[in-house]
Amino acid sequence: MRFTGRKRGVTALWDVAHPARPSRLAGVTMAGFGVHSLAAVRMVPHPAVTVAVEFGAGTPTVDDSAGRRQRGSLVAGVGFGVGGGAWARGENVECVQVRLSPMVVRAILGVSPADLEGTVVALDDLWGRETSRIRERLSEVSSWQDRFALTDALLARRFEARSSVDPEVAWVWKRIVADHGRVRIDRLADEVGWSRKRLWSRFHAQIGLPPKRAARLVRFDHAADRLSAGEGAARVAAEAGYADQSHLHRDVVAFSGATPATLTNEPFLAVDDVAWPTLRTPSPSPTSAN
Structure with a gap:
């Protein structure tokens, strides 16, 4: 194509x-x-x-x-x-x-x-x-x-068959991705039975980012996809877990160096639906059970 x-x-x-x-x-x-x-x-x-x-x-x-x-x-x-x-x-x-x-x-x-x-x-x-x-x-x-x-x-x-990621870390990552970054990170350590310090350390070592930054990146990625697809910034901010449109604007600039309006024209994102076709599904509630 x-x-x-x-x-x-x-x-x-x-x-x-x-x-x-x-x-x-x-x-x-x-x-x-x-x-x-x-x-x-x-x-x-x-x-x-x-x-x-x-x-x-x-x-x-x-x-x-x-x-x-x-x-x-x-x-x-x-x-x-x-x-x-x-x-x-x-x-x-x-x-x-x-x-x-x-x-x-x-x-x-x-x-x-x-x-x-x-x-x-x-x-x-x-x-x-x-x-x-x-x-x-x-x-x-x-x-x-x-x-x-x-x-x-x-x-x-x-590929080596054995996993190098702790089950607890894998579960937290899957929760972050499934909730498009809207999950409340502070509660996840309790849910896996680890201390906050242990989760932060093991997650960072095995995933490559601290949990909160990983969640922000996943949330930004989801928002950027929706902006690139032509959705309005106000709607994306409200449904992607941002406090308001200004919060979305700041996060987009921090991650991409571009405003939401500019980001919609980035070829890197515009080609995604062609190169990486995916079925878009509604975001689950961040408080929903896994």
């Missing part, structure tokens, strides 16, 4: 594909991108670790807020791009992009989400020679579905 995004007078023409069937691994989603010309796209923070495996003629680059530049295949940590200082550029780029739930990151990448917090690193640093091998194989096939199958098989081989 072809997607055209326009920002600041620059047109980004992308070919976008998504798998015909889900990954064999829970917590893994994929999309394929062919970028013919892209001057700059703001990377909007997302509550997942992102892996981009490029195999085309061009080389993508990502610049972060500290002025560092990463080229080629890369891994971006949970919430990378906070503050709006991360930008992606490239021409004639083809890549498979994988989003990993924090709960499967260590099992697949071999590092904790906490080690990737707020950063972007070269995939070579984590996978070594395996990165060049999968890039070569991806370039040898012409079908996006075959590329997704190759990538999924690689992820399955790397």
